[in-house]
Amino acid sequence: MRVLMVCLGNICRSPIAEGILRHKAAEKGLDIITDSAGTSAFHVGEAPDHRMILTAGKNGIDISDLSARQFISADYQNFDLIYAMDESNYENMIRLANNDSDREKVRLILNESTPGLNASVPDPYYGGDQGFQHVIDLLDVAVDKVIERIETNG
Ligand code: 4NP
Numbered sequence: 001m002r003v004l005m006v007c008l009g010n011i012c013r014s015p016i017a018e019g020i021l022r023h024k025a026a027e028k029g030l031d032i033i034t035d036s037a038g039t040s041a042f043h044v045g046e047a048p049d050h051r052m053i054l055t056a057g058k059n060g061i062d063i064s065d066l067s068a069r070q071f072i073s074a075d076y077q078n079f080d081l082i083y084a085m086d087e088s089n090y091e092n093m094i095r096l097a098n099n100d101s102d103r104e105k106v107r108l109i110l111n112e113s114t115p116g117l118n119a120s121v122p123d124p125y126y127g128g129d130q131g132f133q134h135v136i137d138l139l140d141v142a143v144d145k146v147i148e149r150i151e152t153n154g
Helices: 013-028 050-058 087-095 100-105 130-153
Strands: 002-007 033-038 081-084 106-108
Touching: 002 013, 002 087, 013 033, 013 050, 013 130, 050 130, 081 087, 081 130, 087 106, 100 106
Parallel strands: 002 033, 002 081, 081 106
Antiparallel strands: none
16 A cells, blocks of 8 residues: 655645654554655755654654655556645645546545544644644544554555
């Protein structure tokens, strides 16, 4: 199974989503390929935001090796599940989809933990430090559901 996490900058929300999934998959011995990307090119080549690296570390998750890249339409061939952190990311990716099969791969990640609400993972970039922990808390629950989905559907 190949899972891609996507936000706007690929320096705050999607790297930690990838890091949490990678961490939990390794703990469970699951064969999951993980990656993340941003719909924008603003931060391509950069490491995750230092505040997210720090907060992730306090939660036992190392994302210091990750580096930002932009989402491209070829990602539809290379991944089975593609998770948007918010509705804007979702719409931006849908615009790059080629067919229904591509569109069916894209989901809002918080619909895994709170189905049907179309809730967004809040962008912590311009806020205070507590915003980073809040993102981790939301994604910790949602990623458990992603793993349940993968374990159920193979
Ligand atoms: P992310 O956060 O989408 O969670 O990586 C952002 C980081 C940077 C910007 C926007 C969102 N920016 O506009 O530079």
